[in-house]
Amino acid sequence: MDMSCSIKLSFKKQMLRTREDAIVRTVHRLLCEKGFDAMTVDEVAAGVGIAKASLYKHFPSKEDLAAAAMVGVMRQAQAFVKAVPAELAPLDKLRRVTRWTLELQLAGDMPTLPSHNSSLRAVLMASKDYMDGLLEVSDVLGGWIEQAQSAGQINPQLPAIAVLYTLFARACDPVLEFLKLGGQHTDAQIADMVLGTCFDGLNARS
Amino acid sequence: MDMSCSIKLSFKKQMLRTREDAIVRTVHRLLCEKGFDAMTVDEVAAGVGIAKASLYKHFPSKEDLAAAAMVGVMRQAQAFVKAVPAELAPLDKLRRVTRWTLELQLAGDMPTLPSHNSSLRAVLMASKDYMDGLLEVSDVLGGWIEQAQSAGQINPQLPAIAVLYTLFARACDPVLEFLKLGGQHTDAQIADMVLGTCFDGLNARS
DNA sequence: GTCTATAATCAGATAGAC
DNA sequence: GTCTATCTGATTATAGAC
Structure with a gap:
């Protein structure tokens, strides 16, 4: 009897999710293009095609917009790390993940955040999704690092x-x-x- | 007959120079503490102890304030590079200069500028003093790099x-x-x- | 040249109608 | 939830008296 109601709710939720996905995609793109400081909330709204006030119904602040985008990046990283072939040597696993981050940057697909912005850091660290991802990635990489050091592949004194x-700094x-600006080398080089x-x-x- | 006049002028110039040195020192300190974006012109004025409008009589913009501070940093770098003992191997010269920049940062004496700020970059590149210093430092380091590569001390394929x-990125x-935030190691380590x-x-x- | 006071602008965030 | 219109605060820069 209330099936139509539950269907409606689910449909609404799906619409909401789709809208928020569109917002996050736009934020991600702008963060890659110009970074957090240069990105304005007006631009995000214009990019999505909605009013700025509507944005604030979905995300309470500019920092939360960026955090939502970074959660997506962290999910990508988790997925990539999980997909690294288990049979590789620890050192080669680390090289693969590092190369992946380099390629992301060269392709213009890596958001840039100001590392000294305290309000942004606070929001990021308050995001469970972001921190869970960061901790899992750190744990996996940390394990590989210790294995590589035990195997004498990475300097054990470090x-x-x-x-x-x-x-991470890479x-x-x-x-x-x-x-890249020099124009003398290909991305692969x-x-x-x-x-x-x-x-x-x-x-x-x- | 006009000696008193020339003395007065020289005195005035000296006062001007002293005042501008005080401004640049304050700018340098704030750039080290919080970086260009977080530094406000009001803070600079308060730090020097003069009115903001007076600042603008000496420097036409916030970017020019930062550029003046960076000229000082570049002069320091030129002086350090010149003082590196000529008898050292090229690789050791490079290590010394690099270590010096690391120690500056660890001591909190390295200004941080946003690398993506175009107006700031424009002012920096328009500063003859800054660019001359940058080019000279680059030339000297570049010479050492090529010597070290010829001597087989630095990878010649790079x-x-x-x-x-x-x-430079160091x-x-x-x-x-x-x-440093981790607190597990000394600055030297x-x-x-x-x-x-x-x-x-x-x-x-x- | 220095000051007080203010302009001008920009950007993050919100009010209130629909 | 979305919109238009506005608020609020911060910040760079300047006007004009002295």
Whole structure:
């Protein structure tokens, strides 16, 4: 008897979800194109094709808009990490994930956030979805790092956390952008150089 | 006969110079503490102890304030590079300069600018003092890089410009900040780790 | 050149009708 | 939930007296 009602509700929910997906996609695109600071809420509204006030019915602040987009990025990362072939050596797993972040940036598909914005950090850290993803990715990578160190593939004298941060930092490495602007190398060459520098260093191998 | 006049002028100029030095010092401090975006012109005026309108008699814009501070940083860099002992191996010269930038950051003495701000970039690139310093530092480092590559100390397969960018990027490496926040290591240890990772890579040496 | 006071602008967020 | 219209606060920059 109330089937029509439940169908209506589900339909409404689906519409809501679709609308919010459209918002998040626009936010993601703008974060990739110009970064958090340069992105305005007006632009987001215009990009989605709705009024700014409507945006605020879905997300309470600009920071929450960005956080929603970052949850999507983190989900992508979780999916990629899970799909890394288990039979690879730990070092090769780390290289694959790192290369993936480099390629995302080179393709213009990596959002850039200001690392010193405290209100943004607060919202990100208050997001359970984001933090769960970040922690899971960190755990998996951390395990690979320790395995690689035990196997003598990664310098065992480095604290694992330092290795983890160094890999995370590749996801916003300004070297990529500068080399790309130079126009002297293909994206693949740039990725190879930065990946090589990260793992092998600048020194010539002895 | 007009000696008193020329003395007065010189005195005035000296006062002007002193005042502008005070402004630049305050700007430098605020750029180190909070970065360009978070720094407001009101804060600069309050820090110097003068009215905001007076600031604008000395510098035409916020960007020019930052540029003046960056000229000072660039002069420091030029002086440091010049003082590197000529008898060192090229690789060791590069390591010294890189370590110096790491220590500046760890000491909280490195200004942070938003790399995507176009108006700021325009003002910086229009500053002859800044660009001259940047070019000279780049030239000297570039020479050392090529020497180190010829001597087989730095990977000769890497384009020199990629090496240069990689070293410049250490001057704003977020890994330093994260490791410092962790509180598990001293500044010296952090500098050692990042310097080692930069030149030797994450891999265990074969 | 320095000040007080104010302009001008921009962007995040909200009120209230529908 | 969506809209138009507006508020609010922050911030860069300037006018004009002294």
